[in-house]
Amino acid sequence: MSIHKTAATAGNEREHALALLRQMLLIRRFEEKAAELYSAGKIRGFLHLYIGEEAIAVGAMQALAVEDAVVATYREHGQALARGVPAGKIMSEMYGKANGCSRGRGGSMHMFDAGRRFYGGYAIVAGGLPVAVGLALADKMQERPAVTACFFGEGAVAEGEFHESLNLAALWRLPVLFLCENNLYAMGTALARSESQTDIHLKAQNYNIPAEAVDGMDVLAVESATQRAVAQVRRGDGPYFLELRTYRYRAHSMSDPELYRSKEEVAQWRGRDPISLFDAYLRTQGMLDDAELQTLETGVANDIDWAVAEAEKGGCEPVSDLARDVYGSVAT
Amino acid sequence: MAKMTYREAVRSAMRDALRADPRVFLMGEDVGKYGGAFGVSHGLLEEFGPTRIRDTPLSESTFVGAGIGAALGGMRPIVEVMTINFSLLALDQIVNNAATLRHMSGGQFGVPLLVRMATGGGRQLAAQHSHSLEGWYAHIPGIKVVTPATVADARGLLLAALKEPDPVLMFEHATLYPLEGESEDGTPMEIGRAALRRRGKDVSLIAYGGALGKTERAAAQLAELGVDAEVIDLRSLRPLDTEMILASVARTHRAVIVEEAWKTGGFAAEVSACIMEGAFDALDAPVARVCGAEVPMPYAQALEQAALPQPETIVKAVQGLF
Ligand SMILES: Cc1ncc(C[n+]2csc(CCOP(=O)(O)OP(=O)(O)O)c2C)c(N)n1
Numbered sequence: 001m002s003i004h005k006t007a008a009t010a011g012n013e014r015e016h017a018l019a020l021l022r023q024m025l026l027i028r029r030f031e032e033k034a035a036e037l038y039s040a041g042k043i044r045g046f047l048h049l050y051i052g053e054e055a056i057a058v059g060a061m062q063a064l065a066v067e068d069a070v071v072a073t074y075r076e077h078g079q080a081l082a083r084g085v086p087a088g089k090i091m092s093e094m095y096g097k098a099n100g101c102s103r104g105r106g107g108s109m110h111m112f113d114a115g116r117r118f119y120g121g122y123a124i125v126a127g128g129l130p131v132a133v134g135l136a137l138a139d140k141m142q143e144r145p146a147v148t149a150c151f152f153g154e155g156a157v158a159e160g161e162f163h164e165s166l167n168l169a170a171l172w173r174l175p176v177l178f179l180c181e182n183n184l185y186a187m188g189t190a191l192a193r194s195e196s197q198t199d200i201h202l203k204a205q206n207y208n209i210p211a212e213a214v215d216g217m218d219v220l221a222v223e224s225a226t227q228r229a230v231a232q233v234r235r236g237d238g239p240y241f242l243e244l245r246t247y248r249y250r251a252h253s254m255s256d257p258e259l260y261r262s263k264e265e266v267a268q269w270r271g272r273d274p275i276s277l278f279d280a281y282l283r284t285q286g287m288l289d290d291a292e293l294q295t296l297e298t299g300v301a302n303d304i305d306w307a308v309a310e311a312e313k314g315g316c317e318p319v320s321d322l323a324r325d326v327y328g329s330v331a332t
Numbered sequence: 333m334a335k336m337t338y339r340e341a342v343r344s345a346m347r348d349a350l351r352a353d354p355r356v357f358l359m360g361e362d363v364g365k366y367g368g369a370f371g372v373s374h375g376l377l378e379e380f381g382p383t384r385i386r387d388t389p390l391s392e393s394t395f396v397g398a399g400i401g402a403a404l405g406g407m408r409p410i411v412e413v414m415t416i417n418f419s420l421l422a423l424d425q426i427v428n429n430a431a432t433l434r435h436m437s438g439g440q441f442g443v444p445l446l447v448r449m450a451t452g453g454g455r456q457l458a459a460q461h462s463h464s465l466e467g468w469y470a471h472i473p474g475i476k477v478v479t480p481a482t483v484a485d486a487r488g489l490l491l492a493a494l495k496e497p498d499p500v501l502m503f504e505h506a507t508l509y510p511l512e513g514e515s516e517d518g519t520p521m522e523i524g525r526a527a528l529r530r531r532g533k534d535v536s537l538i539a540y541g542g543a544l545g546k547t548e549r550a551a552a553q554l555a556e557l558g559v560d561a562e563v564i565d566l567r568s569l570r571p572l573d574t575e576m577i578l579a580s581v582a583r584t585h586r587a588v589i590v591e592e593a594w595k596t597g598g599f600a601a602e603v604s605a606c607i608m609e610g611a612f613d614a615l616d617a618p619v620a621r622v623c624g625a626e627v628p629m630p631y632a633q634a635l636e637q638a639a640l641p642q643p644e645t646i647v648k649a650v651q652g653l654f
Contacts, residue, residue: 069405103438112437119404120437124428130394131429134401134409141357141383141407148401161424164394171389325439326473328497 001218001281014287018296020062020219021282024054024275025300027078030087031250033304034077034094034108038254042311043094045107046123050078052249055274056181057082059222060149060244063230069117069139069148071132074109075181076121079151085113087303088310097314104317105325117146125186126159128152129178133165136174136239147233149177154243155186157203158194166207166239173238177229178204180241181216183248188260204241216244217274220281247272333517339509341486342372342448346410349494350380353408356494359386359395360412369414370450370509396422396447400430400499403445408494413449416465416503422447430499431474445499446490451479452505452542452592453640459628462636464592466503466541467599470569476500476523477569481544483513485567488521496523505542526573528580532562535586535650538577538603540566543590543641550590550646559650569599577603578610585616586653590641595623617653622646 003013031049038047057078072079093100094108102112109123122128132150139146156162169176191198204211214225229240247269282288349356364387367374377385388395399411413419434442453462470477480486493500539547544565551561581587589600600621625639
């Protein structure tokens, strides 16, 4: 692990590093709070937590500019937070409130934010990939220098849409950055039980897409790989593929007896917790101490209190508005 | 107004749109070099070039999904899927994404996308190229479904679809492509309005797409038999012009719905239910349906023709109501 020096971070590496740590902590604590609120019955439906994978959303999002687009999955609270969607809007959405980022129509799995070009969480595995390809096509046809970052789990690799989308993006040299979050399990199915080739980035290489595997527990490694990849995509060289190796610490969703993996395995991966790793690294660099960490934790806790308060006091969409936003109005 | 074929009408509407709006582009399998599986896009590649007339790989789900993404990104894509049977590979994108995004995003994102495809039987292409599944799509809120049956509508509805802020699916009955007729007069069409093709006072015949011609022929035969049939062309399955259907039934007191799709769970059942709900008291006889036979479409000509509605079967159904 080492701090990546760029023009943007030169001279303020410490500030940047602490910002990364803060974002990871925000996601972690946000997800812990969400789990608590789920048990309390405040959040319903499916809830897929990002705990253990924070380094990916946080590291990758550093490389994106405001004009870039993001497509994610149902496990997207981390991406939404890292993209800057306000925590209160995300929490309110999970409460099903009208002030949520999808007006209570999406819930945990479907966060959207037009202003941040956050094109949403897709809950059909691999269903977001074709959409990302199309967004990139639109940017390319309109000669905008934007990149579309498309997040998906390794489970998506088994779907036809994955292969079709990689092929089309490569064939048309579209500005898509494919970010495969390989947490080794698709629900209860271990990668080796579903794929004949478990080195996922090799599949992308077969479509003539430059691809690499990255330690997804190392936020700095994710950041620098993404920066390189985005730079190449932005130059117009076509898509790029990163396989980010990570692990999900919690159940697939909230109700999962975890019969498919051992406690020892989870414990082993907890030894590579992205937040602890980064914390330890920053201490060796003299960039972090207990007091600083406490300050960050306090700030994050405040943010989350605000988010929950916003969700609690948010109003519900009136049932009389049930049918709104099914169709738009015809331009005249 | 000009005389042209249905195929030329679709093409000329696309050409007008491509000329008028730089955001419009066409993609699909063999729409470029090949000129379209049905020759619809013939010549467009030469005029507009490969950036706007894009041949795609055989990846229905992904090029329809890319159409959705491109629409989200500010383009006005027209996606051609060769036939409705192949569109099943893109159902995920149409049903789970195109139809849902506006609502799921709380109104932040619309998907102004036109997806065109050929539908229907009658060409001896058997059970994987001949079905009429447009009623399935009409089931889905969030999309609109149009079924032009005439040359004028092929142009008019296509141009109207490109004004819509939401996904529109346009079903072109494959036997209609060579049909000749007058193009529309330039008055903008509105999606969701049925057309009264023939006025009559004894029975309402309700059809759409490839079934319209047969229904009109049945009406002509009925006239000779002394039955004055009204013919309604639905033109749009979603939204459905219930107003026109109900007004017609209120006048004629009898209704026969004609469609190529299978009767069980078909769109004719929807129209029938809508008549029951809105014009039950006006009916002098039960609503009748003339639909496709409940078989995967057979190849042999006599079998295929027997599986499809025909003027004679329509006439018989009408006679059964008196
Ligand atoms: C097409 C489809 N099939 C099945 C499911 C049910 N399902 C939801 S999440 C999931 C596992 C996906 O795993 P992966 O892509 O690795 O992402 P992760 O949940 O690990 O983040 C499955 C099978 C689905 N949502 N969509």
